[in-house]
Amino acid sequence: VQEEASSLALDVSDSLQTSLITIFTLFPSQSLLCVHDAVAQRDFEPTLPPIPDDVLDDEEDSVKIVSLVKTKEPLGATIKRDESTGAIVVARIMKGGAADKSGLIHEGDELKEVNGVSLEHRKPKEILPLLVSLTSIQSHIKFKIIPALCAEEEPTDKEKLFVRALFDYDPSEDPTIPCKDAAVAFKRGDVLQIVSTEDDIWWQACLVEDSNSRAGLIPSQATRAVLLWFSSPISSLFPHLSSCFSTGLRRSFRLGRKTSWAKEAARFRRWSAGVHGSICPPTYIEVMRYHREPKDRHRLVVLVGPSGVGVNELKRRLLISDPDRYGVTVPYTTREKRRQESEGVDYHFVSVHMFEELILDHRFIEYGSHGGHYYGTSLDSVHRVMAEGKVCLLDVHPSKIKRVYTSEFKPYVVFVKTPCIEELRITRRRVKFVCDDEDANPVRIFSEEDFEDMIDMAESMETQYGHLFDRVVVNGDIATAFRALRADLERIYEAEVQWVPVDWTCSSPAKARRSCSHLAGWI
Numbered sequence: 448v449q450e451e452a453s454s455l456a457l458d459v460s461d462s463l464q465t466s467l468i469t470i471f472t473l474f475p476s477q478s479l480l481c482v483h484d485a486v487a488q489r490d491f492e493p494t495l496p497p498i499p500d501d502v503l504d505d506e507e508d509s510v511k512i513v514s515l516v517k518t519k520e521p522l523g524a525t526i527k528r529d530e531s532t533g534a535i536v537v538a539r540i541m542k543g544g545a546a547d548k549s550g551l552i553h554e555g556d557e558l559k560e561v562n563g564v565s566l567e568h569r570k571p572k573e574i575l576p577l578l579v580s581l582t583s584i585q586s587h588i589k590f591k592i593i594p595a596l597c598a599e600e601e602p603t604d605k606e607k608l609f610v611r612a613l614f615d616y617d618p619s620e621d622p623t624i625p626c627k628d629a630a631v632a633f634k635r636g637d638v639l640q641i642v643s644t645e646d647d648i649w650w651q652a653c654l655v656e657d658s659n660s661r662a663g664l665i666p667s668q669a670t671r672a673v674l675l676w677f678s679s680p681i682s683s684l685f686p687h688l689s690s691c692f693s694t695g696l697r698r699s700f701r702l703g704r705k706t707s708w709a710k711e712a713a714r715f716r717r718w719s720a721g722v723h724g725s726i727c728p729p730t731y732i733e734v735m736r737y738h739r740e741p742k743d744r745h746r747l748v749v750l751v752g753p754s755g756v757g758v759n760e761l762k763r764r765l766l767i768s769d770p771d772r773y774g775v776t777v778p779y780t781t782r783e784k785r786r787q788e789s790e791g792v793d794y795h796f797v798s799v800h801m802f803e804e805l806i807l808d809h810r811f812i813e814y815g816s817h818g819g820h821y822y823g824t825s826l827d828s829v830h831r832v833m834a835e836g837k838v839c840l841l842d843v844h845p846s847k848i849k850r851v852y853t854s855e856f857k858p859y860v861v862f863v864k865t866p867c868i869e870e871l872r873i874t875r876r877r878v879k880f881v882c883d884d885e886d887a888n889p890v891r892i893f894s895e896e897d898f899e900d901m902i903d904m905a906e907s908m909e910t911q912y913g914h915l916f917d918r919v920v921v922n923g924d925i926a927t928a929f930r931a932l933r934a935d936l937e938r939i940y941e942a943e944v945q946w947v948p949v950d951w952t953c954s955s956p957a958k959a960r961r962s963c964s965h966l967a968g969w970i
């Protein structure tokens with residue numbers, strides 16, 4: 448059986464071999480195999496031309512080259528001439544058309560060139576035949592485009608999140624920043640637009656007043672708060688926490704995934720108002736543009752500084768320089784009127800009983816007693832100056848700023864700072880001042896101790912209340928300090944748009960009071 452089977456197998460194989468040879472040597476089969484090989488070797492991926500070298504030579508870096516392989520399908524876009532610029536722009540993209548499916552061409556895109564032919568100074572009706580003629584001889588259409596600003600991505604001012612920095616930040620001195628080159632340096636008072644708070648540790652922001660500023664990393668509110676804590680003396684008691692924190696910084700760093708603007712703003716507001724509530728340290732304050740209407744009152748100008756630094760001197764010079772523009776409050780006192788004094792000009796002279804009534808009514812911004820008499824500055828007296836259409840100059844202790852930190856007064860706070868001790872010695876060498884100490888000579892000159900006290904007081908005021916200061920004027924040479932202050936106040940007086948805490952722009956006073964409440968802890 449075995450022998451028969453093997454001879455049968457040989458016979459079958461011989462006859463198969465013969466049949467196959469016959470089949471494959473036939474002409475149609477050979478052609479079929481040749482076609483198969485040709486098709487198998489062919490690359491059906493479209494070959495796009497290389498991007499020309501000169502493409503970015505004369506254009507801003509937002510130029511885009513879009514190359515589409517030509518098919519029978521129409522492009523599915525209409526074009527128009529932008530009347531203001533004369534540019535040819537994409538007017539409409541038809542749903543499902545080639546342009547739409549490519550996802551590379553959008554409404555509002557400016558068309559600069561098609562297949563190397565400039566579209567400048569051409570009319571739309573010239574461009575359509577040009578497109579047809581160009582694409583009839585080439586297998587692809589290559590557009591040079593300036594992409595339109597995406598309307599969806601350009602939020603309104605109300606949706607954007609702006610903050611004022613309450614501290615200086617220099618990335619070159621920050622050992623925790625993951626990439627110094629990707630960071631944004633800023634100074635206290637700078638306004639930043641926050642573009643991402645996605646990362647809890649490093650936010651992304653750009654400086655608003657610097658048109659060249661690109662978004663970069665800044666410490667988040669939480670990071671700044673923690674760094675403040677670690678730089679405080681108490682942190683040295685917990686060294687292990689410090690190292691945990693810096694490791695955490697690096698681990699969780701990631702460059703921003705974009706979320707919507709509204710989400711960013713909401714996230715920030717949760718930070719400011721809720722999660723960190725009243726213990727929020729001075730890091731950033733949310734601000735908004737305030738457009739002053741001609742009918743609006745002028746902002747209250749609050750001057751603060753250590754006693755003796757020259758707040759009254761600067762106030763006096765401002766009043767003399769423009770008495771129609773500036774006004775000062777008339778204080779209340781319980782002391783007797785002197786012969787040369789007038790009621791309502793030098794003081795409001797009131798009885799002790801009346802003064803105490805005013806205290807109980809919370810009518811004073813600041814009050815105290817001296818030489819057995821009460822003295823105080825009331826909110827009403829500020830109203831009176833503002834109602835005259837003047838800029839009210841108020842000097843109070845910085846701890847009292849919170850009394851006027853409302854949308855009603857919109858205070859502009861100027862800190863009058865001491866210069867270095869050498870400059871104090873030079874500028875105040877011959878200055879005589881009235882001393883409150885009744886045992887001493889009432890008029891005396893500054894001592895070394897006065898200078899040191901003044902500098903210490905200035906430092907502690909800046910540490911404690913610096914986040915409330917809109918401007919710092921160093922009072923070394925009085926003429927220079929006065930010029931700087933006057934120029935700054937003129938700028939504020941004339942500016943139509945100013946940055947103010949967002950709570951001050953709330954329309955309803957009740958809402959403003961509610962939304963300002965979280966500030967109470969850090970004013």
Ligand SMILES: Nc1ncnc2c1ncn2[C@@H]1O[C@H](COP(=O)(O)OP(=O)(O)OP(=O)(O)O)[C@@H](O)[C@H]1O
Nearest residue numbers: 754755756757758759760874878879880923924925
């Ligand atoms: N830059 C300056 N150079 C020289 N003298 C100055 C300068 N600034 C102020 N003075 C003088 O120093 C004295 C104290 O100034 P001023 O009364 O304005 O201080 P102050 O800050 O208002 O203090 P206080 O609140 O205690 O009155 C005044 O005689 C003033 O003329």
